Amino acid sequence: xxxSIIELKASLEDRRIAALAAAGIGLTLAEAAIPLPIxxxxxxxxxxxxxxxxxxxxxxxxxxxxxxxxxxxxLFLGTFLTPTFALSLAGGLASLAVLALAARLPPAWFGPVGxxxxxxxxxxxxxxxxxxxxxMPGVSLIGLLxxxxxxxxLTGLINGLIVARMMPMSPIxxxxxxxx
Amino acid sequence: xxxxxxxxxxxxxxxxxxGDWLLLAGGFALVAxxxxxxxxxxxxxxxxxxxxxxxxxxxRLNRIIAVPGPLGTTEVEIRDGRxxxxxxxxxxxxxxxxxxxxxxxxxICLPNRVSVELGRAAYDSLxx
Numbered sequence: 001x002x003x004s005i006i007e008l009k010a011s012l013e014d015r016r017i018a019a020l021a022a023a024g025i026g027l028t029l030a031e032a033a034i035p036l037p038i039x040x041x042x043x044x045x046x047x048x049x050x051x052x053x054x055x056x057x058x059x060x061x062x063x064x065x066x067x068x069x070x071x072x073x074x075l076f077l078g079t080f081l082t083p084t085f086a087l088s089l090a091g092g093l094a095s096l097a098v099l100a101l102a103a104r105l106p107p108a109w110f111g112p113v114g115x116x117x118x119x120x121x122x123x124x125x126x127x128x129x130x131x132x133x134x135x136m137p138g139v140s141l142i143g144l145l146x147x148x149x150x151x152x153x154l155t156g157l158i159n160g161l162i163v164a165r166m167m168p169m170s171p172i173x174x175x176x177x178x179x180x
Numbered sequence: 181x182x183x184x185x186x187x188x189x190x191x192x193x194x195x196x197x198x199g200d201w202l203l204l205a206g207g208f209a210l211v212a213x214x215x216x217x218x219x220x221x222x223x224x225x226x227x228x229x230x231x232x233x234x235x236x237x238x239x240r241l242n243r244i245i246a247v248p249g250p251l252g253t254t255e256v257e258i259r260d261g262r263x264x265x266x267x268x269x270x271x272x273x274x275x276x277x278x279x280x281x282x283x284x285x286x287x288i289c290l291p292n293r294v295s296v297e298l299g300r301a302a303y304d305s306l307x308x
Contacts, residue, residue, distance in 0.1 A: 080291070109199035116204050143240070143261050146215035153207045164195030171197075 016057070017064045024049040024069030025076065032077055040127075041151045044120065044159060045074070047095065051116055051163045055174050059103055063096050083135055087127050094126035095119035107171040115161030120152040194267055225263045226297040228255055234294075241264065249292035256296055265289060 010018075027045040035040065046069055054062035070092045074080040079088070104114045128148060132141050167174075182284040196204070214229045225237045227247055234247050237258060244266060253270030253301045264296040270291040 040278045055225075105199065109197055110203070111195065111197040111200050113196045114200035114203045117200070117207055121207065146211055149207075149214060153204075153211055157204065160200070161192065161195055 017068065019070035019126070020049060020053050020065045021072065022036060023170070025063060025073050027067060028073035029076055038147070038151075040148065044060065044123070046164050047116065047119060047123075048159050048166070050095070050099075051112055051159070053165060054099055054103060054115070055163075055171060056061050059100055060097075066070060066092050066096055086134075087130060090130050091123040091127045094122040098122035107174070111160075111171050112163035112167065113157060113160030116163060116179075117153065117156035120156030120159070121149065123150050124152040174177070184285055225258060226299060228295045228297070230293045237263075246292045247292075248287075249294050251292045254289050254292050254293075254294040261271075263296060264283070265294075265296055268294070277280055 008118050012163050024046040025083055027049065034043075038051075049069070050062050050066045053065050067089075070085075070088050071080070072083075074085040074088060080087050094163055098121075099115060102110065102118045105114070128145070191270045223239045225235075225239060226233065227237065228244060229247055229249060235245055237243075237245065238265040239258055239261045242259045243257075245258070247254045247256060249269070253267075254269070254275075255266060256262055257266040262280045264280045265278070265287050268276050268289045269288045270289050275287040275289040275294075275296070278285075281287055281296065281298040282299055286295055
């Protein structure tokens, strides 16, 4: 028997996705280590990476990075294929869908803070919907809405400001660069 | 971070675009509106039959509770954090017409000797 060598060629883009997803996983793990008073409310720091990738490399790469981060993060935390994972995935898919639409908004009017806010609301809204129809049907969540949406508002704003702070160019310049 | 410094207004204001302000304001209004409408303060329902406690219920779980009385069954409905008497065998339907109860209110179906009180919980470990 001869040893066969399977060689996978990783393109520059593959390496880029891996590195950025790793950054997202790091934030996810760091976040899980922070004790939070209310279950279900998290700062969502990994969304900073998603949003930065969206601006720098476009939506396709942002989706790759975000979904890899969700799957790998769940494997690390031991929540893979549990309801926690389902919630995480649903939230991630929803914010990606929201970002796909929001990225088309005029960049002179809507910056990272607006996109982050919309993504955060999409994220928590979908998760609450999933809890309502699947995990805890019949339990009224209306009383909890202000708490969760308020948290999404705050974390969306803060994460958006962090993204704005980390971007070396304005969103308009990114748009000009990507279309040029 | 060489490119970050842009002249003009304070930096945080520069990072938030006009549409972002609109979204922030809209989101805040949504949260504030929900917070004002939330049925949070009163969260316990006390149902009595002939003066005795028939059931003590949480508003969190949607359901219909059937309370037997001398005339028949009074149906108490809990939905979306609210409570009302849905159906009652009494002739004048006063407690049914009262509709959804506000915090501190009580609906009394006198002929069937059923009362529903909406109040604030005294939390103890047995509530959950």
